[in-house]
Amino acid sequence: MKHASLSQVQQSKVRRHLLVGNVFLEEVRESKQSISYTKRNILHRLAAGKIAKKYRCIRSLSRLTGLSRNHLGRVNSKSVISNNFHRLREVRIFKQKVIEFMERDDNSRTMPGKSDFTKINHHTKVTTRVLTDYLSNLHQKYLSENHEVKLSLASFSRIRPKHIRKTAFISRSTCLCTRHQNMALFLKAIQRSGASVPSNPESFLREVTDLRQITESITEEEITFGQWKRVPFEEKGKTKMVMKIVEEKVIKAEFVSKLTSQFEDFKAHVSWMKRQYSEIQSLKEHLPKNDVIIHMDFAENYNCKSVEEIQSAYWNQTSVTLHPVVNLLRIGRKGS
Template identity: 25%
Template sequence: MKANTEDHQFVLQKSMTEIYSDWKAENQNTKLLKSKFLKMRPKNVKLQNQRKLIQCLCEYCENVNLKITAFNNFAVRKNQQHLRIRDKYEAINMILCEKNGEQFNKITCIEGKCVNCGTENLSKRMEPLIIANEEIKWQKWDFVNVPNHKTGKEIKKRQLVTFFTPAQQLFVQLLDELQFLLYHLFVASWQQNQFRQLNNRPPEKTVVLTMDFAENFSCFSQNEIQGAHWAKDSVTIHPVIARYQCKNQECNNSMVDDIIDIISNDLQHDVHAVQKFTEVIIKFLREERGIDVEKMFILSDGCAAQYKSKVAFLDSSMSEVDNNIKSEKAFYGSRHGKNRCDGEGGVIKSKAARIIRNGGLINSAKDLYQQCLCLQKELTNPDGTCNHNRRKLIWVERSNIRHVRPNRVCKTVKGTRSLHSVRGIGAGQIQVRKLTCFCGFCTATEHAEGTSSTCENEAVVGTWRSVNLNGFQHAKQE
């Protein structure tokens, strides 16, 4: 709905030509030119090309949305429109206690330990639909066995599958998924809120690094021949958003937004590449930006191959040995890791596409790096004042990344998937907790296991728990 109108917006399911043909078939005795018919389209009815393509959604959230949509459609068919549920958030609020002015629900409600809230309110509201127990058509993103035409074997792929299920049975499934989803969404929202607080005001002598791999850029050319179309080179783009306090005393500790885009011809997106990129970034910040940094906070998604695994945790424990800097990692909620790095990857690729359309040549990763250097932003503005919105492109050669590091071997940390905060405290030693807190105490004070009694959110995030990374032999370090 537009902000300045009460008219709802609709998008056509067919082209105007198809709609005109259907109309003529139903109104054969009425003469109306196609041009006149097209002009009669209401302004709040949009053409098909204005429908957005929405992708990369969380399957847990989307499967709940699909069930809610099925019940809403069923409610309309039964003339019970008042029973429709607006979205997953309304459904979740119906099974929780009131927030009473707080930003989040009580953790006891989220974890299902509260005796005052539950599924009764939602069950009572949906009772007229459930007692009918008619079959409901609904859809779900589920694994389906499909043939692999190259190997001849069956593989599993997620596809949208249609089911017909009695209303009562489907409602039981919805309740089960809502119980899981409320904690899932709470974690996503909590982590985002903590990251926002940290980025707004990083402590002195620290840097906040938000990082993620962008989708690889595929090199192409203007007026490209057919043979070249099927043999494109790819380029790794790894944006990092660095936030830190400006070292210029005249800036009164203003925040610097330093975008660092790693460009590489190495296409192996793994934890070893991330470690190399991190080393390069810390060296750049110290030597070229001239900042005094003693600790880094790394914010990323929970991809096991890149950021959240035993090797990544081991790298964090060895951070002071490798880079003379303390390291704390925090992870977005599962399936909710979108951040500014996605947009920054688009900036690089959009610039490259414009260069190519204007006749520029980008045939390799090094070409992309050199052609996009014009996007860099200097340390000072034209008037001589300090520029707090910076951008730097850094080239990392494939040969400089060691994808086999025998000295970084350990056993998996139990419960890795449920951990959202990890920090290194020594070679082969880390501390972990289930959620992240960046309150003043947690960002400014080192405290031992189980003693974080002054943390503002201890009841929610838990206390730090020390973990020895078994299997790691520090004596073998090179």
């Protein structure tokens, strides 16, 4: 600095700038050692940028700070704000609508048992529901119904409350639809025969545009498949009809014929089901003032037992049938 003929003030400023630069480099080196690898992206954004690229200092920065030269060279933005804020904002905005969507009867079903409930807190219990499809498929369905909404699959999954279980949590399913289960049994037979099809019947209905392509990919000449059917069953000299899975083994041509008939029947069944859900949803949303929707169903039989009973009373138990009833009433409405 003496040879540069700098004044005392100028020399002081140069020393200060050099000191600040060295301090910054040392701070970056220490920070690199103390933070995890996944968070070093913040250091890369702070240390490098357009100015460092302009004066070709990326290599020197990498050598002096110990940061990756490749990562420093790829920095295009100084933004270090996490995306978590935006995700949380999305969750807050769409949370209630997504929960209502998941609780719809066409997207989840109520578990029938009296012990099928989930504790929300110490004082609140909510009936457990199980999703009828994978979260990825339900996410696409939600976006198709709400075109103006931009919600990622991760945020959609994060909104799911704990009383709504995923299909993977099902250990034993009861009260299922006969047509859905028969179609699912057909799909299992198709998968065993070498064709690649989804296991979910409604996913199969959405994805398959030409059934002939699926049938042509079947390699086996004889196919075994099961179907739920009502068959006679003899017990204590009496014959009664019971539902059970009946295995059938047929040639490929006959299987294709049965599959085509089942597919058309299932397609009509799903169309009716969606129309029913749509109509009841519309009726709930536009229910006139002081009108009532009464939704009745059969739950299950409960056995009645005495606290103290003799041994022979075990064979004389009585049962009670529960029929839950839900009344939907609109007390008042704006504009009415």
